[in-house]
Amino acid sequence: MNVLETFRVALTALSTNRLRALLTTLGIMIGVASVVSLVSLGGSLQTYIQSQFESLGVDILQISSARFRNTSSGTQPLTTQDAEGLLAAAPHVKQVAWTYSVQATVWAGENSTSLSVQGVTANYADLNNWHPGAGGTFITQSDVDASARVALLDATTAEDLFGTANPVGQTLLIGGQVFTVIGVMEERSTGGMSSQTALIPVTTAQTRLANARVAGKGYRVSSIQAKASASDSATVTLASDEVKAYLMQAHGITNSNAADFDVRSSSTILDSLTSTLSLVTLFLSAVAGISLLVGGIGVMNIMLVSVTERTGEIGLRKAVGAQPGSILSQFLLEAVLLSLLGGGIGIALGGVVLLIGGRLAPDLPIALTPASAVLATGISSLIGILSGVYPAQRAASLHPIQALRFE
Numbered sequence: 001m002n003v004l005e006t007f008r009v010a011l012t013a014l015s016t017n018r019l020r021a022l023l024t025t026l027g028i029m030i031g032v033a034s035v036v037s038l039v040s041l042g043g044s045l046q047t048y049i050q051s052q053f054e055s056l057g058v059d060i061l062q063i064s065s066a067r068f069r070n071t072s073s074g075t076q077p078l079t080t081q082d083a084e085g086l087l088a089a090a091p092h093v094k095q096v097a098w099t100y101s102v103q104a105t106v107w108a109g110e111n112s113t114s115l116s117v118q119g120v121t122a123n124y125a126d127l128n129n130w131h132p133g134a135g136g137t138f139i140t141q142s143d144v145d146a147s148a149r150v151a152l153l154d155a156t157t158a159e160d161l162f163g164t165a166n167p168v169g170q171t172l173l174i175g176g177q178v179f180t181v182i183g184v185m186e187e188r189s190t191g192g193m194s195s196q197t198a199l200i201p202v203t204t205a206q207t208r209l210a211n212a213r214v215a216g217k218g219y220r221v222s223s224i225q226a227k228a229s230a231s232d233s234a235t236v237t238l239a240s241d242e243v244k245a246y247l248m249q250a251h252g253i254t255n256s257n258a259a260d261f262d263v264r265s266s267s268t269i270l271d272s273l274t275s276t277l278s279l280v281t282l283f284l285s286a287v288a289g290i291s292l293l294v295g296g297i298g299v300m301n302i303m304l305v306s307v308t309e310r311t312g313e314i315g316l317r318k319a320v321g322a323q324p325g326s327i328l329s330q331f332l333l334e335a336v337l338l339s340l341l342g343g344g345i346g347i348a349l350g351g352v353v354l355l356i357g358g359r360l361a362p363d364l365p366i367a368l369t370p371a372s373a374v375l376a377t378g379i380s381s382l383i384g385i386l387s388g389v390y391p392a393q394r395a396a397s398l399h400p401i402q403a404l405r406f407e
Contacts (some may be wrong), residue, residue, distance in 0.1 A: 003105065011337070024302045025342030027295025028383060032346025032376045034288030036355045039372040042281030046274050048364050050127065058266050059231040060095075060127065061240055063224040063247070066260050075260040076251045080218035084286040086226055090242035092235055095227040097121045097128075099207045099218065100212060106198055107173040108161035115157060117174060119205025125224055135168050136183020139201050147203040151179040155197045158184045177211045208245045234264050289379075295342060303335050303391035328392045335388025336381060345382025347373055 015021075065078050083098040099387065100119040105112055122141040125131050132138050132152060143150055151174065158167050158181075167181045202221070206212040212220040228239040243263050244256070253259055317327065351368045358366040 009357065020302065021341065022336060024298050025295065025338055025345070027291050027298050027338055028342030029346040029349060030293075030296055031188070031288060031290075031292035032289065032343045032380060033349035033353065035285050035379070036347055036350030036368065036372045036376050037357075038281055038285045038288060040350070040354055040369045040376065041357065041366060042277060043120070043369050043371070044364055044366045045277055049273055049277070055262050058270075059228040059236055060225040060266050061228065061236070061243060062266070062269070064222075064227060064262050066262050077214060077220045078222075078224055078261060079214050080297075082217075082250055083221060083224045084218075084248060086224070086243060089246035090226065090239060092229050092242055093226045094241040095123060095127060097124050097225045097360050098202060098221040099223050099225075100210075101222045101336060102175070102205050102209045104175045104209060106157070107162065108167075109169065109284060111161045111195065113157060113160050115198060117151075117198045117205060117209065119202035119209075119338055120199050129178065130188060131186055132183030133186050135166070135375070138183065139199065144201045144203050146199055146201075147207050149177060149179045149204060149208070150155070150200065151181045152185055152199040153181060154182045154185050154197055155187045157198065160196075167348055171336060171350050174200070177208060183406050204315040240265060292379060292383060296339075296387045299335055299384065300391060301386040302338070303331060303388055304394070306334070307331065307391050307394055324397070331392035332385065332388040335391065336384030339380045339384030339387065343376050346380075347376050 012114065063078065066075065078098075080098065083096055086093055086096045091349070098121055102117045102119065103114070104117045105114045105118070118141060122139055122144055125138045133155075136152065137150065139148075139150065142148075151172065153167060161167065161172065162170060168183060170181050172181060173179070185199070200209075201218075206219040214220050215305050226243055228236045230236075240263050244259070248254070248256065248259060249260050251260060300327075347368075352370070354366050354368055358364070
């Protein structure tokens with residue numbers, strides 16, 4: 001029997017019991033749809049996270065206090081003295097900004113919201129590539145020097161407090177003190193996470209909304225951002241090493257394992273998040289793959305039933321000269337076709353799930369990736385082969401006389 005004839009006979013056998021064939025592949029459909037959805041979603045999340053970090057700048061070092069690390073010398077906070085000394089101590093750092101965060105309730109008339117108020121330096125907007133929209137101005141160095149009571153709002157907070165009215169020039173209360181709104185920050189994607197905040201001069205946050213003074217070291221800061229002199233990985237690494245060496249000396253630390261601060265580059269954070277996301281995606285895909293195993297067992301079971309039902313047909317074909325290889329290839333092909341049918345429908349279902357996910361989370365570039373489709377097709381074919389080998393061998397090994405006598 002040639003290849004085309006084998007396909008014809010296999011398709012005829014499957015079409016004879018269409019409902020049974022469809023139900024048999026249900027486990028494979030669900031498994032493939034789950035694997036395709038999870039792999040594609042994982043890839044989309046990695047792409048989105050990478051684009052967000054690239055927009056922030058891969059040459060930005062994030063410096064924060066290691067508040068909960070046990071050190072023999074105690075934990076010292078990051079201060080304005082630390083931040084101001086970085087430029088002179090780190091030749092591969094060309095710009096430094098720092099922030100101080102205060103949780104506060106913001107009032108505008110009868111409307112209020114509780115959010116994180118960020119005290120920032122005048123270069124914060126340029127360093128983070130986040131600027132006020134039309135009609136607004138950012139905090140100036142004069143505002144910082146004078147601890148001015150001016151504020152910028154993100155778009156969501158501005159709408160919550162002022163509705164559709166233009167808030168620029170309006171006043172609001174932060175921590176019981178009157179501030180003037182000087183701008184609304186441009187909207188930027190946050191992947192569905194809240195980014196509501198108010199930006200004020202860092203000195204205002206440190207002195208008017210809190211007492212952040214540290215004896216002999218200026219004021220406490222929540223975080224420091226240092227921009228490397230170039231964006232290549234070698235320069236960023238050099239800048240990171242210089243920052244660590246400077247802070248260890250400034251904090252009187254000799255053992256790097258006892259450092260009371262953390263220095264991370266955007267690329268390091270991105271690598272960590274990507275690695276974690278990949279592991280989670282792999283784990284979830286493995287769990288979803290259990291249904292593929294169940295589906296494979298279902299295909300094997302139905303093929304064994306098919307061999308039993310068609311024992312007479314097998315005996316007749318052998319009696320007229322059919323070779324064992326022809327019988328084996330026919331039943332093996334039927335198992336593979338069943339699995340590919342389930343895989344094809346599963347890919348389509350996965351595409352529908354991803355389409356719905358894309359509508360629910362428009363910020364994420366969710367789409368069916370070619371890699372996941374190829375993976376699903378390969379898995380389906382493998383399941384078909386593994387599930388069909390034993391039934392096909394059993395059919396091919398039947399003795400013609402015994403098969404003809406079977407009822």
